[in-house]
Amino acid sequence: xxxxxxxxxxxxxxxxxxxxxxxxxxxxxxxxxxxxxxxxxxxxxxxxxxxxxxxxxxxxxxxxxxxxxxxxxxxxxxxxxxxxxxxxxxxxxxxxxxxxxxxxxxxxxxxxxxxxxxxxxxxxxxxxxxxxxxxxxxxxxxxxxxxxxxxxxxxxxxxxxxxxxxxxxxxx
Numbered sequence: 001x002x003x004x005x006x007x008x009x010x011x012x013x014x015x016x017x018x019x020x021x022x023x024x025x026x027x028x029x030x031x032x033x034x035x036x037x038x039x040x041x042x043x044x045x046x047x048x049x050x051x052x053x054x055x056x057x058x059x060x061x062x063x064x065x066x067x068x069x070x071x072x073x074x075x076x077x078x079x080x081x082x083x084x085x086x087x088x089x090x091x092x093x094x095x096x097x098x099x100x101x102x103x104x105x106x107x108x109x110x111x112x113x114x115x116x117x118x119x120x121x122x123x124x125x126x127x128x129x130x131x132x133x134x135x136x137x138x139x140x141x142x143x144x145x146x147x148x149x150x151x152x153x154x155x156x157x158x159x160x161x162x163x164x165x166x167x168x169x170x171x172x
Contacts, residue, residue, distance in 0.1 A: 028161035060149025082128020090120015
């Protein structure tokens with residue numbers, strides 16, 4: 001924990017456990033952690049002391065977007081990815097149409113699913129190739145984008161903040 005208890009101007013709607021109407025309550029930050037596992041351990045400590053953890057939340061703060069490059073994009077990978085992305089919906093749509101066959105819906109469904117898989121893969125490959133061609137070398141890589149918080153705040157409802165702070169301080 002790196003920061004003391006600080007009021008947070010987060011007002012959320014919380015429903016009581018009995019399913020009654022939701023009420024608006026303020027929340028208080030009782031601790032800040034540099035990594036998520038430390039925030040989880042704090043919630044586990046509260047849980048082990050019988051604290052009503054449904055009144056707590058772990059809030060990520062100072063968000064940043066990280067784009068991890070996972071590989072190079074070539075014509076072959078663009079066509080392959082397009083074919084895969086077209087094959088699955090093609091097979092699913094073919095199978096659904098096959099279920100409406102009047103005579104022998106199982107064979108009709110499987111046959112149309114196979115046709116849909118092939119047609120979807122071909123169309124997906126063509127679309128992948130066209131998209132790759134229009135990029136003209138501007139983005140010749142594949143990536144995955146994630147949003148990562150730098151800090152994690154443990155916040156609790158204002159009414160139980162003193163109890164949560166006491167329980168966490170007792171464990172330190």
